Amino acid sequence: MSIQPEQEDVESYLRFPNIPIKQDPKIYWRQEDKYPKLKKIAQKYLSYPMSSVASERLFSTAGLIQNDLRNRLSADNLNKLCFLNKNLQKVNFNY
Known part of the structure:
Protein backbone atom coordinates (compact mmCIF):
# COMPACT_ATOMS: atom_id res chain seq x y z
CA MET A 1 0.00 0.00 0.00
CA LEU A 46 -3.69 31.71 9.63
CA SER A 47 -5.03 34.76 7.82
CA TYR A 48 -6.68 37.59 9.71
CA PRO A 49 -10.23 38.66 8.86
CA MET A 50 -10.33 41.90 6.89
CA SER A 51 -12.97 43.36 9.19
CA SER A 52 -14.80 42.69 12.43
CA VAL A 53 -18.16 42.22 10.69
CA ALA A 54 -18.18 38.42 11.11
CA SER A 55 -17.52 38.60 14.85
CA GLU A 56 -20.08 41.38 15.29
CA ARG A 57 -22.63 39.27 13.43
CA LEU A 58 -21.84 36.33 15.71
CA PHE A 59 -22.34 38.44 18.85
CA SER A 60 -25.64 39.68 17.43
CA THR A 61 -26.78 36.11 16.79
CA ALA A 62 -25.71 35.06 20.28
CA GLY A 63 -27.71 37.95 21.73
CA LEU A 64 -30.80 36.83 19.84
CA ILE A 65 -30.39 33.24 21.00
CA GLN A 66 -29.60 33.96 24.65
CA ASN A 67 -32.38 36.26 25.77
CA ASP A 68 -34.39 36.75 28.98
CA LEU A 69 -36.26 33.49 28.39
CA ARG A 70 -33.04 31.53 27.81
CA ASN A 71 -30.84 33.08 30.47
CA ARG A 72 -29.68 29.71 31.84
CA LEU A 73 -28.29 28.49 28.52
CA SER A 74 -24.75 27.17 29.02
CA ALA A 75 -21.87 28.68 27.06
CA ASP A 76 -21.30 25.32 25.35
CA ASN A 77 -24.92 25.07 24.18
CA LEU A 78 -24.94 28.72 23.09
CA ASN A 79 -21.79 28.06 21.06
CA LYS A 80 -23.41 25.02 19.41
CA LEU A 81 -26.61 26.93 18.59
CA CYS A 82 -24.63 29.79 17.04
CA PHE A 83 -22.63 27.29 14.98
CA LEU A 84 -25.79 25.59 13.75
CA ASN A 85 -27.46 28.92 13.00
CA LYS A 86 -24.61 29.97 10.70
CA ASN A 87 -23.79 26.61 9.13
CA LEU A 88 -27.07 24.78 8.55
CA GLN A 89 -28.00 27.27 5.83
CA LYS A 90 -24.78 26.36 4.01
CA VAL A 91 -26.00 22.78 3.59
CA ASN A 92 -29.52 23.91 2.59
CA PHE A 93 -31.11 22.73 5.83
CA ASN A 94 -34.39 24.52 6.46
CA TYR A 95 -35.72 24.77 9.98
Missing part, protein backbone atom coordinates in the same frame (compact mmCIF):
# COMPACT_ATOMS: atom_id res chain seq x y z
CA SER A 2 1.46 3.36 -1.00
CA ILE A 3 1.33 6.55 1.01
CA GLN A 4 -0.19 9.55 -0.75
CA PRO A 5 2.14 12.54 -1.31
CA GLU A 6 -0.06 14.72 0.93
CA GLN A 7 0.28 12.25 3.78
CA GLU A 8 4.04 12.14 3.27
CA ASP A 9 4.11 15.96 3.44
CA VAL A 10 2.18 15.95 6.72
CA GLU A 11 4.38 13.27 8.26
CA SER A 12 7.55 15.04 7.15
CA TYR A 13 6.26 18.37 8.49
CA LEU A 14 5.39 16.81 11.86
CA ARG A 15 8.98 15.54 12.17
CA PHE A 16 10.35 19.01 11.42
CA PRO A 17 11.51 21.04 14.50
CA ASN A 18 8.95 23.47 15.90
CA ILE A 19 9.39 27.20 15.35
CA PRO A 20 10.06 29.35 18.45
CA ILE A 21 6.88 30.09 20.40
CA LYS A 22 7.20 33.85 19.87
CA GLN A 23 7.73 33.60 16.11
CA ASP A 24 4.78 34.53 13.90
CA PRO A 25 3.76 31.34 12.03
CA LYS A 26 2.86 33.40 8.96
CA ILE A 27 6.52 34.41 8.60
CA TYR A 28 7.52 30.73 8.59
CA TRP A 29 4.92 29.83 5.98
CA ARG A 30 5.81 32.79 3.73
CA GLN A 31 9.27 31.35 3.19
CA GLU A 32 8.48 27.65 3.47
CA ASP A 33 8.31 26.11 0.00
CA LYS A 34 9.07 22.57 1.10
CA TYR A 35 5.38 21.82 1.74
CA PRO A 36 3.39 23.74 -0.91
CA LYS A 37 0.06 22.02 -0.18
CA LEU A 38 0.38 22.56 3.56
CA LYS A 39 1.45 26.15 2.87
CA LYS A 40 -1.87 26.83 1.10
CA ILE A 41 -3.82 25.43 4.05
CA ALA A 42 -1.75 27.45 6.53
CA GLN A 43 -2.26 30.66 4.56
CA LYS A 44 -6.02 30.08 4.56
CA TYR A 45 -6.35 29.34 8.28
Whole structure:
Protein backbone atom coordinates (compact mmCIF):
# COMPACT_ATOMS: atom_id res chain seq x y z
CA MET A 1 0.00 0.00 0.00
CA SER A 2 1.46 3.36 -1.00
CA ILE A 3 1.33 6.55 1.01
CA GLN A 4 -0.19 9.55 -0.75
CA PRO A 5 2.14 12.54 -1.31
CA GLU A 6 -0.06 14.72 0.93
CA GLN A 7 0.28 12.25 3.78
CA GLU A 8 4.04 12.14 3.27
CA ASP A 9 4.11 15.96 3.44
CA VAL A 10 2.18 15.95 6.72
CA GLU A 11 4.38 13.27 8.26
CA SER A 12 7.55 15.04 7.15
CA TYR A 13 6.26 18.37 8.49
CA LEU A 14 5.39 16.81 11.86
CA ARG A 15 8.98 15.54 12.17
CA PHE A 16 10.35 19.01 11.42
CA PRO A 17 11.51 21.04 14.50
CA ASN A 18 8.95 23.47 15.90
CA ILE A 19 9.39 27.20 15.35
CA PRO A 20 10.06 29.35 18.45
CA ILE A 21 6.88 30.09 20.40
CA LYS A 22 7.20 33.85 19.87
CA GLN A 23 7.73 33.60 16.11
CA ASP A 24 4.78 34.53 13.90
CA PRO A 25 3.76 31.34 12.03
CA LYS A 26 2.86 33.40 8.96
CA ILE A 27 6.52 34.41 8.60
CA TYR A 28 7.52 30.73 8.59
CA TRP A 29 4.92 29.83 5.98
CA ARG A 30 5.81 32.79 3.73
CA GLN A 31 9.27 31.35 3.19
CA GLU A 32 8.48 27.65 3.47
CA ASP A 33 8.31 26.11 0.00
CA LYS A 34 9.07 22.57 1.10
CA TYR A 35 5.38 21.82 1.74
CA PRO A 36 3.39 23.74 -0.91
CA LYS A 37 0.06 22.02 -0.18
CA LEU A 38 0.38 22.56 3.56
CA LYS A 39 1.45 26.15 2.87
CA LYS A 40 -1.87 26.83 1.10
CA ILE A 41 -3.82 25.43 4.05
CA ALA A 42 -1.75 27.45 6.53
CA GLN A 43 -2.26 30.66 4.56
CA LYS A 44 -6.02 30.08 4.56
CA TYR A 45 -6.35 29.34 8.28
CA LEU A 46 -3.69 31.71 9.63
CA SER A 47 -5.03 34.76 7.82
CA TYR A 48 -6.68 37.59 9.71
CA PRO A 49 -10.23 38.66 8.86
CA MET A 50 -10.33 41.90 6.89
CA SER A 51 -12.97 43.36 9.19
CA SER A 52 -14.80 42.69 12.43
CA VAL A 53 -18.16 42.22 10.69
CA ALA A 54 -18.18 38.42 11.11
CA SER A 55 -17.52 38.60 14.85
CA GLU A 56 -20.08 41.38 15.29
CA ARG A 57 -22.63 39.27 13.43
CA LEU A 58 -21.84 36.33 15.71
CA PHE A 59 -22.34 38.44 18.85
CA SER A 60 -25.64 39.68 17.43
CA THR A 61 -26.78 36.11 16.79
CA ALA A 62 -25.71 35.06 20.28
CA GLY A 63 -27.71 37.95 21.73
CA LEU A 64 -30.80 36.83 19.84
CA ILE A 65 -30.39 33.24 21.00
CA GLN A 66 -29.60 33.96 24.65
CA ASN A 67 -32.38 36.26 25.77
CA ASP A 68 -34.39 36.75 28.98
CA LEU A 69 -36.26 33.49 28.39
CA ARG A 70 -33.04 31.53 27.81
CA ASN A 71 -30.84 33.08 30.47
CA ARG A 72 -29.68 29.71 31.84
CA LEU A 73 -28.29 28.49 28.52
CA SER A 74 -24.75 27.17 29.02
CA ALA A 75 -21.87 28.68 27.06
CA ASP A 76 -21.30 25.32 25.35
CA ASN A 77 -24.92 25.07 24.18
CA LEU A 78 -24.94 28.72 23.09
CA ASN A 79 -21.79 28.06 21.06
CA LYS A 80 -23.41 25.02 19.41
CA LEU A 81 -26.61 26.93 18.59
CA CYS A 82 -24.63 29.79 17.04
CA PHE A 83 -22.63 27.29 14.98
CA LEU A 84 -25.79 25.59 13.75
CA ASN A 85 -27.46 28.92 13.00
CA LYS A 86 -24.61 29.97 10.70
CA ASN A 87 -23.79 26.61 9.13
CA LEU A 88 -27.07 24.78 8.55
CA GLN A 89 -28.00 27.27 5.83
CA LYS A 90 -24.78 26.36 4.01
CA VAL A 91 -26.00 22.78 3.59
CA ASN A 92 -29.52 23.91 2.59
CA PHE A 93 -31.11 22.73 5.83
CA ASN A 94 -34.39 24.52 6.46
CA TYR A 95 -35.72 24.77 9.98
